[in-house]
Amino acid sequence: MTISTPVTIRDPSPRARPTITTKNLTIRYGDKVALRDVSLTFEPCTITAILGPSGSGKTSLLASLNRLTDLIPSCRVDGSVRIDDMDVFERNTDVVELRHRVGMIFQRPNLFPMTIRRNLELPLREHGHRNQNFLDEKIERMLVEVGLWDEVKDRLERSALTLSGGQQQRLCLARALVLEPDVLLLDEPCSALDPISTSIVEELLVRLRTKCTLIVVTHNLAQAGRISDKSALLWSEGDGGRLIEAGETRVMFDSPREGLTEAYLKGKVG
């Protein structure tokens, strides 16, 4: 099943907004299948919501897209993932470059136990940026972008771990954005956030849509309805998550093709 309807929002430069295609993607942990035979296309300038009950393989799918699955020794991935013409699982693929292009935000903020400034400076320095004026300017711009600048501008030298959960998650977003990723993967990014932080993050994601390809795992159907252009529903009967339906969110929510999608969207199952 493929998400194939053209999107409406377009930006002139094609480089930074890649198309991601999975073909017959199957993910196993040891003998256990977590995701089964998923073929999906994630289009540029589009927010795609990945929906499905707990254990349906949503996180596994996201993690395979920038090969975080490599870090789990028991994990085996079959099928293919392409980001434009890059074959993600090809032996010679530069994984550092891949993760530079494809950033990921997790359910819980995972900041480094260092200052707010250092959290943003570190990835930039690791990618060769040394000019302090450039670093300061970039850090301020990213903090403004995620709506944090006014809250933290007087405490940049304090530990990032002194921030509230919502502030920490927005700092994680800023840290991912300093490297100007082409793709941003977000795994339930708002599930631990209050409504105000949630709406700041949602507005940011909608703005980012013109800059990168966004894939958001969410259990929050109202959020998927608010921010996503496309949705995909995964479902597992205990034998690995399968793709049940994918398409434009509005169409899928108003008139789902599959009975299971309708039942899930109505809260009757899952």
Ligand SMILES: Nc1ncnc2c1ncn2[C@@H]1O[C@H](COP(=O)(O)OP(=O)(O)OP(=O)(O)O)[C@@H](O)[C@H]1O
């Ligand atoms: N590191 C791992 N080792 C072994 N099994 C795993 C591992 N990670 C996930 N699994 C299994 O793979 C299946 C899919 O897990 P995954 O975390 O991808 O689901 P999910 O849809 O993200 O669930 P949730 O909504 O609870 O986050 C589950 O059965 C899970 O137990």
Ligand SMILES: [Mg+2]
């Ligand atoms: Mg998950």
